[in-house]
Amino acid sequence: MNRVFITGASSGLGAALAREYAARGATVGLVARRRDALDALRAQLPNPERHPVYVLDVTDRAALSAAAADFIARCGGADIVIACAGISVGTLTEYSDDLAVFDAIIATNVGATVATFAPFIATMKAQMQAQDTPCRLVGIGSVAGVRGLPGAGAYSASKAAVRVYCESLRLELKPHGIAVVTIAPGYIDTPMTKHNAYPMPFLMTPARFAARAAKTIAAGTTYRVIPWQMGVVAKLLRLLPDVLYDLLFVNAPHKARKAAKAAPEAAP
Numbered sequence: 001m002n003r004v005f006i007t008g009a010s011s012g013l014g015a016a017l018a019r020e021y022a023a024r025g026a027t028v029g030l031v032a033r034r035r036d037a038l039d040a041l042r043a044q045l046p047n048p049e050r051h052p053v054y055v056l057d058v059t060d061r062a063a064l065s066a067a068a069a070d071f072i073a074r075c076g077g078a079d080i081v082i083a084c085a086g087i088s089v090g091t092l093t094e095y096s097d098d099l100a101v102f103d104a105i106i107a108t109n110v111g112a113t114v115a116t117f118a119p120f121i122a123t124m125k126a127q128m129q130a131q132d133t134p135c136r137l138v139g140i141g142s143v144a145g146v147r148g149l150p151g152a153g154a155y156s157a158s159k160a161a162v163r164v165y166c167e168s169l170r171l172e173l174k175p176h177g178i179a180v181v182t183i184a185p186g187y188i189d190t191p192m193t194k195h196n197a198y199p200m201p202f203l204m205t206p207a208r209f210a211a212r213a214a215k216t217i218a219a220g221t222t223y224r225v226i227p228w229q230m231g232v233v234a235k236l237l238r239l240l241p242d243v244l245y246d247l248l249f250v251n252a253p254h255k256a257r258k259a260a261k262a263a264p265e266a267a268p
Helices: 012-023 035-044 061-075 097-131 153-176 206-219 228-239 242-249
Strands: 003-007 027-032 053-055 080-083 135-140 178-185 223-226
Touching: 003 012, 003 061, 003 097, 012 027, 012 035, 012 080, 012 206, 027 035, 027 061, 035 053, 053 061, 061 097, 080 097, 097 135, 097 153, 097 178, 135 153, 153 178, 178 206, 178 228, 206 223, 223 228
Parallel strands: 003 027, 003 080, 027 053, 080 135, 135 178, 178 223
Antiparallel strands: none
C-alpha cells in the first residue's frame, strides 16, 4: 500500500496521516486549499519530491477529479484514498446565517467524500482484477455522528451520513475486493478541536491517532472508533433510550457557531 491520496492534508488529521504514510515509504498525494501549508508539510516528509501537491477546494468536483487522474497517472494507480477534509463548527437552525454554514458542512463533509472516492473506483477495480492488490477507501466519521448533539446539527448529521454512506459503498464494492473503512475519531488534539470550550475526554495526539488509523486501514476493518475508550462511550450512547439520552444531553455544551453574533431570523 504505497500510493496514498489524502484530502484535508494541510493540517490536523490529514497532515498526521500524511506523515505516517510517508514515514512508511509511501508516495502521498497531498490535497488541500492552502499551498503554503501543503508545501511546508511536503518539505518535512521523507523524499519530498515523491509527494505531489494538489491545491484545490474539495467541493470543486472537476478539480478533485483532475487531481485524482493526475495522481493515478503519476503513480500507476492508488492503494489508499482517505477523504479527510472536513468542517466542524456549531449551527443553530433558528439562525438564518447558519443555513449557508449548514450547506457548506454537508458539501464538504459528505459531498466531497463521495467526490473524492468516485474517480478512483474504476482504477481500483482494475487493480484488483490484475494483481489482487489491497485497495482501501477511507471515510472519516466522528463519534459526534453516533447521536445528534445540541448545537451541532450540521456536523452530527454530516458524520452520521458519512458512516451510512460508507456502509452502502462497502457493500457495493465488497464483490470487487475493495475495502471501505470508516474511522470515527474521538477527541484529537488538532486545530479543529482547539476552539472547543468544554472538556474533551481521552484526548489523543494526532501522531498516535494516525498510527492507529493506519493499522486499522491495513486490516481493512469496516468501522473503528479511535481511541478505543471513545468506542465504548459510542456503543453506550447507541443503547440509551431517547428519554434518557435527552435527559443527559439536553444541556450539553455547544460547538462555537461561525456567525455567533448573528441574530435569529424573525418569525413571519
